[in-house]
Amino acid sequence: MSRVVLVGALDTKGVEYAYVRDLLADAGLRPLLVDAGVRGEPRIRPDVTRSEVARAAGRDRREIAALATRAEALAAMAEGVAALLGSLRDAGEVDAAFGMGGSGALSVLAPGFRSLPLGVPKMIVTTMASGDTRPHVGASDLLLVPSIVDIAGLNTVSRFVLERSVAMLAAQLGRPVPSATGGDGKPMVAASMFGVTTAGVSRACRVLESRGLDVLVFHANGLGGRTLESLAEDGWLSGVLDLTTTELADDLAGGVASAGPGRLVAAGRRGTPQVVSTGALDVVNFGAPETVPEAYRGRRLYSHNATATLMRTDPREAAVLGARLGAKLSAARGPVALLLPTGGTSALSEPGGPFRRGAPSGVPAPRVGAAADGRRGGDRRGGRLGAAPVERGGRVDGPSPAGRRDRSARRPHRLRPRLPHPRSARHGRPRGHRSGDGPAASPSRPSARRRSRSIR
Structure with a gap:
């Protein structure tokens, strides 16, 4: 059963992440819910707390929350997410990664998602999927999915987008990850x-x-x-x-x-x-x-x-x-x-x-x-x-x-x-x-x- 790492701010997007977690479980996948929030209290219980994310970056959660600006705090959590995903990858515990949110979420999630190898499905549903996405995607196969509406509660459109996104992720996991010799063994x-x-x-x-x-x-x-x-x-x-x-x-x-x-x-x-x-x-x-x-x-x-x-x-x-x-x-x-x-x-x-x-x-x-x-x-x-x-x-x-x-x-x-x-x-x-x-x-x-x- 494939492990999908769900990463996001559970203080502001808790309801939405709970919905995606249940969709992944219904699709026969194993979600691992990671809280990358900074200041507010999480609205649902994570599998990996924000304190653990902060420690992965060599920081303390309270120290990050006390930083002068939101940008500094998000940058610190981005380091933690990248370090955590690296550890999970080395342990063979990440088959795909999923996140959602706006520009703040992209700044926290994209660096770590980009670090995952080619062929490992990585998807962020976001309001920032149009325009110049090069700073977020870089040279990776990170997929940005337009959220159509803001990630702010569940409604007819947001449910539709999230359901289709989970279906795309599950379909990708059904295909083998390519190797350096190519799918047919050719160099x-x-x-x-x-x-x-x-x-x-x-x-x-x-x-x-x-x-x-x-x-x-x-x-x-x-x-x-x-x-x-x-x-x-x-x-x-x-x-x-x-x-x-x-x-x-x-x-x-x-x-x-x-x-x-x-x-x-x-x-x-x-x-x-x-x-x-x-x-x-x-x-x-x-x-x-x-x-x-x-x-x-x-x-x-x-x-x-x-x-x-x-x-x-x-x-x-x-x-x-x-x-x-x-x-x-x-x-x-x-x-x-x-x-x-x-x-x-x-x-x-x-x-x-x-x-x-x-x-x-x-x-x-x-x-x-x-x-x-x-x-x-x-x-x-x-x-x-x-x-x-x-x-x-x-x-x-x-x-x-x-x-x-x-x-x-x-x-x-x-x-x-x-x-x-x-x-x-x-x-x-x-x-x-x-x-x-x-x-x-x-x-x-x-x-x-x-x-x-x-x-x-």
């Missing part, structure tokens, strides 16, 4: 995609699916990137096909699709194989045209639709982005391949595209040893990924410099991440290597090809 690989990278990413995903991988596609709109990082951090992913890194540009220039400074970090920290590219790194996202900051009004802009205006990155921003990308990938503990597209960083930068005409026509590229797009493979000898220097003489979506052999003309036989080694005995010294850059090559050291790990 899971994450892919990042945006409207202007859809064609190339879709093609790459079909290749991975044909090789028996379960591909999860994330929209690189800020929330998608944070969700990808969260799954990578929790060990769900066997590999990452991060071809769309546009969220780095938004983080740099203040766009609306920033995933924060933690983007492109989790997979590298865990040693998860990564294939990364600069997809849509030429784009910064804003809303309707009037929302573009005044400082950017003179820049090259493109109206993607009525509510999305895209700004072309300039050479200075591109240099910073190249350095940041190189630094993040150089810090990775697992296999990494960086693919630099030669036909356009996004659909907007393809020949004839609105971001292709005139200068700047592309993104300066860090000196790395692999460059490829969906049609052509790159130089496989490679060099170590670096945050700097930035190659000033060419652009990744422009033609090869005159007189230089284009090594990207060869078609790759397979798509696999590689961790290039600059002094590999198999590949020899890369171009640009100078004596004194490091220790001499060791013939006994395994080559990058043999050391790299395939995600086929």
Whole structure:
């Protein structure tokens, strides 16, 4: 029988929580009622008292009640709820979580609910289910259900909403929680995609699916990137096909699709194989045209639709982005391949595209040893990924410099991440290597090809 943790303020919502508790019991579930109230006396008896919630946060209930402001008291109880849910999760005593209320309830319940693993049903019936819910939901699968009416007594509408919500929760508990190998045992690989990278990413995903991988596609709109990082951090992913890194540009220039400074970090920290590219790194996202900051009004802009205006990155921003990308990938503990597209960083930068005409026509590229797009493979000898220097003489979506052999003309036989080694005995010294850059090559050291790990 599944355990459902009911958490809320029983001083103001006691009647409503008693009703939901009985609905859960009638559905064959085991409710555990937790009181997260602060000042008033609970109207029904809880299974876990507010004193126990406070102690879970290392606080005393009376100390919390005496705090100067309600906001401080709610924040303290939120810590207690999160700590309590963590303890119950570790003990295997939480199969789902349910709560209800307004903005105060969300501030207390959402942090703890978000901490529960993916697939554990977590639901809050609230008056705050519309508008910007990102601060509450974050990158989790927390479900906010519109209460329609305020959570202030039982009536025809509130009973209907609560009954349907309990039915949804019970239905979710009837399905198994997914595992890191996917429902059918296939290893899971994450892919990042945006409207202007859809064609190339879709093609790459079909290749991975044909090789028996379960591909999860994330929209690189800020929330998608944070969700990808969260799954990578929790060990769900066997590999990452991060071809769309546009969220780095938004983080740099203040766009609306920033995933924060933690983007492109989790997979590298865990040693998860990564294939990364600069997809849509030429784009910064804003809303309707009037929302573009005044400082950017003179820049090259493109109206993607009525509510999305895209700004072309300039050479200075591109240099910073190249350095940041190189630094993040150089810090990775697992296999990494960086693919630099030669036909356009996004659909907007393809020949004839609105971001292709005139200068700047592309993104300066860090000196790395692999460059490829969906049609052509790159130089496989490679060099170590670096945050700097930035190659000033060419652009990744422009033609090869005159007189230089284009090594990207060869078609790759397979798509696999590689961790290039600059002094590999198999590949020899890369171009640009100078004596004194490091220790001499060791013939006994395994080559990058043999050391790299395939995600086929």
